[in-house]
Amino acid sequence: MTRRLPIAALLCALAAEAWAQTDQPPGLPAEVVTVESRPLTASIAAVGTLAANEQIWLRPEQSGRVLEIRFSEGKPVSAGEVMIELDASIYRAELHKAQAQLNQSRRAYDRAQSLLSRKVGSETERDSALARLKVDEAEVELARTRLDKMTLRAPFAGLTGLRQISPGDYVAIGQDLVALVDNRSMKVDFRIPEIYLPALRPGLPVRIQVDAFPGRRFEGSVYAIAPGADAQSHSLRLRARIANPEGLLRPGLFAQIQLQAGETAAALFVPEQAIIPGADGSSVLRVNAEQQVERVAVELGQRRPGEVQVLSGLSTGDIVVTAGQLKLRPGMPVTPVHVDNNRAPTP
DSSP, X not given: OOOOOOHHHHHHHHHHHHHHHHOSOOOEEEEEEEOEXXXXXXXXXXXXXXXXXEEEEEOOSSOEEEEEEOOOTTOEEOTTOEEEEEOOHHHHHHHHHHHHHHHHHHHHHHHHHHHHHTTSSOHHHHHHHHHHHHHHHHHHHHHHHHHHTTEEEOSSSEEEOOOSOOTTOEEOTTOOOEEEEEEEEEEEEEEEEGGGGGGOOTTOEEEEEETTSTTOOEXXXXXXXXXXXXXXXXXXXXXXXXXXXXXXXXXXXXXXXXXXXEEEEEEEEEEGGGOBOOTTOEEEEEEOTTSBEEEEEEEEEEEETTEEEEEESXXXXXXXXXXXXXXXXXXXXEEEEEOOTTOOOXX
């Protein structure tokens, strides 16, 4: 029966064998990997909450008694469709009064203009009649506007919510009457780290998942990016629009978001354990041609389970140390022990 040696014993055995072959004192054995490049589609994970494309509370601009409700709860309405009518009898009477005054002032102006043309009247009388005419025209327009505001219409097409009033109720200015929601498409706001700023642009594809429909993905795209970053969290706020032709998604649902931020033809990845964090940034130990280690500052990018992308500092084919960094110092010789995909080390 063959007994497997512990990894430390195997490393020592490999180092001893290298010493015997070269007649030179061996460097400390160190697990290493060779940096390779591969295509990468940057996928940024985020979370957010769905919101309707448009959503309002229908509120009156004037108080009054509810005369008629002309919609059904939870049903679609068209843009401009009448939803609620308030008792407008007082405002209708005011309009009639204003129109009567306008007719009188118009006749007075015509009379003053005729007298002036026959050199019987004065310009002062004509100007006074004209001013009265203009005031009465404005009064008619004001009365007509007040009357129109007693009829509440849908400002856009959407679904009605649950009404908060009944026929005969007296409603005040600004009171919530019924919600109107346009959910033919949904909006979702989310934040991502500022390091992704160079890859951001409107139109980037977005996929979301919601707990209400497990396993199903909904597609959309980014259409707006906030002009500035959050000074505290150092994150960027984005807004995406998600297609909702079946009306399955609803405002307020929690969403898990995947933002596809472009593709890199040759991205470099190293194991997470190769990264040495420091106060001045991250670094790795690289093995040079003389089998000596050197510290190299690196800039990190996207993280994946067990590995991290290196944006700068390394090249394809570089050899980096993945274990034992605490025992190594720049310039020290090492005996590289290559590790491939968590398999046993090989000299």
